[in-house]
Amino acid sequence: MPGFELFSDLERKEVNDVLDNGVLMRYGFDGMRKGHWKAKELEAELAQTFASKHVQLVSSGTAAVSVALAAAGIGAGDEVIMPTFTFVASFEAIMMLGAIPVLVDIDDTLTLDPKAVEAAITPKTKAVMVVQMCGSMGDMEALQTICKSHNLVFLEDACQAIGGTYNGKPLGSIADLGCFSFDFVKTITCGEGGAVVTNNKDFYINADHYSDHGHDHIGQDRGAETHPFLGYNFRISELHAAVGLAQVRRLPEFIALQKRNYNVLKNAIARVPGVSFRRVPKGGEESYAFLNFFLPDLDSVQKVVAAFKEGGVDACWNYYQNNWHYIKEWHHLKEQKSLFPISQEVKEGLKYLDTKTFDQSDAYIGRNISCLIKLSWTEEEVAERAEKMAKIIRATL
């Protein structure tokens, strides 16, 4: 998945444009910047790439989720439904706004189970956030239908699925708001960076203002701009945007490489009895950032992961006990360890985590192995890796 693997003169050229005029800030300084507006240019490119009317760049993917929620008016005491398998950023962003993360089971898509979503809806529910984990997607049609019928905001975290599609539409562009990360290990990188995409003009204007202290961005002079509402600083810098500009132009090349490498590995292990794959919803095409497969049980998964490591097959994980991605080890969330006081309403709202079990999620994550697909492998390296993987799994099961 990492775009950094192919860092090149193209990225260097864009960064040098910025260094030549010294304007590292995305807003203002018109006279000094010699026509270079890297953040603006990147937003225009991303609007094309993600087939969305509006794009707001921000400082990270976590910032993107926070800004998207804020732009949709999610705040104190609102419940946001999210999956048990994601990145910690999901609940961080929700809680930063004083809202309540309501975690629900995943299914064999490795993200939200529509039935679990429906069962979790209460009068306080304001939004549903699907997280397109490991390059694939949830049942978008079913989830969209639920959101429409309950009048909920539908958010799509596509940080790990850059370049995937559903019914021909780019992942991230399907829900009311989509979020992307361009951190150092994502499919395309800015070093640090993220984006909110939407076709809703009001959401976009909110995101634009909120991510820059509430500035209205309509004045000629930054100093003369007003603040229609309170905001924050989630701005991206020109340097980061410059890297992203070179990277987004290479996205088709990155996806083609991922797909080639993914298919070699998948074809090799598909022949091993006991191996099955995550479900990709009908009409969906993965970004091929990861190859995810299931084995019969957690024990065989742990043995295979250990044997992979031993045998030199790196970058394959089981997330069951991973404290970044799965609820099992999110003790800081379950124990409500906050640096500063959290509201009584949020405390009450999180109490379900003391007792609720997630057996269905445990069953899928416990049996899953997720392998990162690298761009830099040669054809020989992928072939060798595929053979090794199949051999190890066969020997272990």
Ligand SMILES: *Cc1c(COP(=O)(O)O)cnc(C)c1O
């Ligand atoms: C990486 C990631 C984020 C956060 O992105 P950062 O840019 O690292 O803040 C959010 N959600 C998911 C699913 C991610 O993988």
